[in-house]
Amino acid sequence: MQQAIAVLDSGVGGLTVVKELMRQLPQEKVIYFGDTARSPYGPRSAGEVRTFTRQIVEYLIQFNPKMIVIACNTATAVAIEDIRERVSIPVIGVILPGARAAIKTTRSGVIGVIGTDGTIRSNAYEYALRLISPNIQVYSEACPLLAPFVEKGLFGADSANEVVEQSLRQLIGKPIDCLILGCTHYPFLVEAISRAMGPDVTLISSADETAREISTILYHRDMLTSSGQLPIHQFFCSGEPDLFKQIAQNWLKEQISITPVVWQVPNIL
Missing domain, CATH: 3.40.50.1860 (Rossmann fold)
Known part of the structure; x- marks a missing residue:
């Protein structure tokens, strides 16, 4: 089973990273999580953002990704070291x-x-x-x-x-x-x-620069996919799926399916 690159963001912003990933690495599968129910992260405290980021990573780890990309500047600024201590795969920020x-x-x-x-x-x-x-x-x-x-x-x-x-x-x-x-x-x-x-x-x-760095890291670690088959990407969001899907399809220029995620734990752990 093909291992994916897991990308997370507070909302739709990380789709800008995904678009570049699809262009540069068309054989790589992407699993994307947009935390649209709790967006934006910018006004929130550092503790809240760390908690949210940790929760999303715990959700994404079930898919056995080969890399986690924190495609959110706010989350990168306050949570990336916390996440790196918790997982054994590469964690990239923006x-x-x-x-x-x-x-x-x-x-x-x-x-x-x-x-x-x-x-x-x-x-x-x-x-x-x-x-x-x-x-x-x-x-x-x-x-x-x-x-x-x-x-x-x-x-x-x-x-x-x-x-x-x-x-x-x-x-x-x-x-x-x-x-x-x-x-x-x-x-x-x-x-x-x-x-x-x-x-x-x-x-x-x-x-754009983060997508280039992902490509470089995967190449040097011999983790690039070479199956020759186009992947089926997965998209998840915690908020309204219809608007998310509309924005994503408009930006990525392709049809996608969205899986809504309803958190089963409190917002603040």
């Missing part, structure tokens, strides 16, 4: 890949980061960037409106430009030459973000 890509891209050494309240509050990107390059200057901005906007399926609406401009107003005009999209929901809004920031600012998608 922060270090995005930071490395920004360091490679920047010419001025001045980098912008946008993310949820939780991600920005953790200073995880600033720490990761300065760990690689101590003299980097970082402008960080929390954008709490954007992930819920995407979760509602409104990323294609005319109002997207207004919401994005409102969220980025503190960064527009700053001397940054690249901007890390520090939430996997943000690639859904990439056109509006690019329009707001202007042509001189390169956008760095942590989702």
Whole structure:
């Protein structure tokens, strides 16, 4: 039986990682869990996010995956080490890949980061960037409106430009030459973000970079699938399945089935 790559997120944002995985590694099976019933994670405490992430991983482990991808910046920032201590398979986050890509891209050494309240509050990107390059200057901005906007399926609406401009107003005009999209929901809004920031600012998608890192790790560990057969992916969500399915099919450009999951344990353990 083919082992899958298990991907989890607070909602639909991790589908941006899944889309790149499907493009780069078309033979790999993906099992995806979107915790849409408790999204967004950004305003929640670190303890809540760790509890939720642990609960989802415990659910996904039953499928015997070969790797776990925490495709949520907030969960990566506060929960990845906790999860690594609990499982024996590789656990990949989305922060270090995005930071490395920004360091490679920047010419001025001045980098912008946008993310949820939780991600920005953790200073995880600033720490990761300065760990690689101590003299980097970082402008960080929390954008709490954007992930819920995407979760509602409104990323294609005319109002997207207004919401994005409102969220980025503190960064527009700053001397940054690249901007890390520090939430996997943000690639859904990439056109509006690019329009707001202007042509001189390169956008760095942590989702795209994470998919590349997954590919590299699987290759070096000799864990790539070579069956020659196209996999059947599995998708789970804890909230309303119809909207999730609509967003997923629109983004992934393929028909999928969704299995709703009703938690049998309290939200806070």
